[in-house]
Amino acid sequence: MIKKLFKYTVTAAILATTIQGTPTFASPATSATQKQISATKNQIDDFETKIQQLDNRISISIETSEKLTEQIKTQQEKIVETQAEIEEAKKSLDAHKEVYSERLKSIQSEGKQSIVTYAELLLSSGNLSEFFTRFSAISNIMESDNALLKGLNEKEQALKAAEEKLNNEYDQLKKSQDQLATEQRKIEEDKKEIEKALAVAENKLQNQQDQLAQQQAQEEAQRKAQEEAQRKAQEEARRQAQLAQQQHAQPAKRQSVSNKTSLSAPSVNVSNETTSATASNVIAIAKRYMGIPYVWGGTTPNGFDCSGLTSYVFRQVGINLPRVSRDQQSVGTKISPSQVQPGDLVFRGSPAYHVGIYIGGGQYIHAPQTGDVVKISTYNPAKFTSASRVLHP
Structure with a gap:
């Protein structure tokens, strides 16, 4: 009987291990x-x-x-x-x-x-x-x-x-x-x-992207099917082991060991960005004009180009910026695009051909191009040439 119990237990363990150890490879x-x-x-x-x-x-x-x-x-x-x-x-x-x-x-x-x-x-x-x-x-x-x-x-x-x-x-x-x-x-x-x-x-x-989403959905279905098969195999292994123990003539103490796997979430370094009152005002003012269409040479809420938006927003907090982005690039304190704070101007090109306002949280607000509107976009420092700080505490 002991041999039978051992046989069931080992068989179930091998089955569960085999299913669990089967890797899921991404398709070419x-x-x-x-x-x-x-x-x-x-x-x-x-x-x-x-x-x-x-x-x-x-x-x-x-x-x-x-x-x-x-x-x-x-x-x-x-x-x-x-x-x-x-x-x-x-x-x-x-x-x-x-x-x-x-x-x-x-x-x-x-x-x-x-x-x-x-x-x-x-x-x-x-x-x-x-x-x-x-x-x-x-x-x-x-x-x-x-x-x-x-x-x-x-x-x-x-x-x-x-x-x-x-x-x-x-x-x-x-x-x-x-x-x-x-x-x-x-x-x-x-x-x-x-x-x-x-x-x-x-x-x-x-x-x-549609093709990738379809492939990922198929792979997700395969993964869930494998997990379900693994779960059933583990349940079957436990059932067989319990059955063998019940058939064993001698009483045995059953010790249930529960292995808890603690999954620690990856450490995320969140930068608590604080803004001065002026920076908060600039950001709040800029957000008022979200959805305003891009217009060549636009400097009013009837339509903005990129530098027209920044000059109009900063003028409302008492700061007069030059008209075009290449001239705005020379204003304020030069900083690295990776060291920006909310309210800083961020530029692409040297001389600049595009400008926006960093608003924190890895985002910036800008008037992108014709056919588009004033909106918030993801800020990637690697895609920007320079930045300027025109707001000081």
Whole structure:
């Protein structure tokens, strides 16, 4: 009987150990799909980075276009002012020419030449003193006429030269504006091509994830089936052992040993991030605009680009940031992307083409790109170039 008990016990133990020790291997298809998903995600990250860079270029070109428009307006005003001055100069010149002409006509109507008239006026002087007085007066009149005519002519020529220069500058500004518009159209065309490729990659990723989820579900079902078989084998082993003991003639003490396996959860280092009142305000304000659409050059709640959002949010707590991300990158205290605290600005690119606000818990809020909205995303320090701390205790 002891041999029979030993036989049942050993058989059950071997059966349970065999089932328990049977490893569950991930199928090669699953492993391959995980690699494909990782590669596709990297491809999507690259496309999104390119779109953000193009969005940044468009935002900068919009700012440049606004400056050119203002310069063109100023140039037009200068041209109008100069044209008005030219007209006034022409009127003054014509008026003086008319007076001079009338004086000559008056002298000639008496059948005398102006020089002869002036000579007679001098010769009719009563004495030498009167002679010199008249001579000086006549000389001053002639010199004044000549100087005035010459001065008016020179002023007219100078104004015409200034007008020509202004027109040339105006033409150059218009040319720059046209070139900028052409560049904007090219950027938008490039962006559309990348967006098409991004859509294809995202669809591919979804298919791969669906395939992986199906494979994982199958593997989970297999695992549960193995666990169920193992449980039944262990129950059968215990039943056989109990049956053998009951059949044993001699009483035996049965000792039940319960092996408790303590599974300790992996240690997670949670950083208790504290925020200052100002940082809390910045984060709370930024969250108000979640869902606002991305708009090129947008700086208001009607639509934001990435730097438009950050500048608008910080302005509400009394901090004026530069307009574009590359200029915002030079503000505040430079810190490592891995040492950020809530309220810090985080940048991609050098010079930066994208900016957001770190909000803690491994997340940041930003206006990602066209077609998207202001939202919270996972913050991965490895994907950011730099960070700046503009809030200080």
